[in-house]
């Protein structure tokens with residue numbers, strides 16, 4: 093397929109496990125099948141959670157698996173000025189606002205909302221004098237996307253769609269109508285981090301000419317938010333191919349927090365990359 097570009101975009105917050113290997117192999121195989129390009133992107137914007145040894149391990153583990161990728165690799169922490177520029181543009185258009193509420197306050201609000209946990213946070217900018225006061229006091233804040241302002245800017249969300257060539261967690265396929273309310277007024281930047289995942293990933297997918305986003309179904313809902321950001325930023329929309337999440341013998345998905353066996357542990361047991369690839373369904 094002409095111009096097929098995909099990427100694997102891990103965050104170096106831990107060692108890669110089988111779930112990552114499956115996702116990287118799936119994206120790599122898709123690029124190969126389409127005679128396209130495979131990129132690796134390091135999503136390390138949150139320097140409080142990312143560690144250099146995990147980034148080094150990503151390169152080692154993927155190379156061990158037999159994958160090759162284009163260089164130079166884009167490292168998001170080196171590109172903060174790009175995201176700041178995008179954020180400034182959104183701020184100038186009144187599409188984002190500073191939110192000073194803590195996570196705890198928001199969780200309490202959501203708990204009180206009529207639809208319970210399903211009700212995502214929606215807010216509004218503070219009155220100017222109140223905001224200046226808090227800024228002067230050095231209070232932390234997050235930049236949130238205003239769905240109300242976004243809806244006004246786009247003349248409504250009707251007609252906003254993305255194409256799913258894989259499937260969502262509930263079997264969603266084909267042309268998907270975007271439901272921005274799924275994410276509420278999402279955080280696009282935090283005072284301490286400078287940018288948040290949705291904005292950095294959306295910006296980079298466009299900048300890097302990604303035509304197909306191949307990733308796990310856990311990020312299917314993120315596509316609704318990212319498609320909205322594409323519309324607001326005037327960026328092209330890639331095709332999405334979400335794949336099912338790999339599950340272990342206990343039927344549970346592999347996850348860092350459950351201490352899933354890492355690729356380096358698998359390697360240390362003497363398993364060959366060929367054997368692991370076969371186990372995951374790749375030759």
Ligand code: GLU
Pocket residue numbers: 100101102103135293307311
């Ligand atoms: N960095 C994200 C993660 O590790 C993946 C982002 C994406 O594929 O869009 O979960």
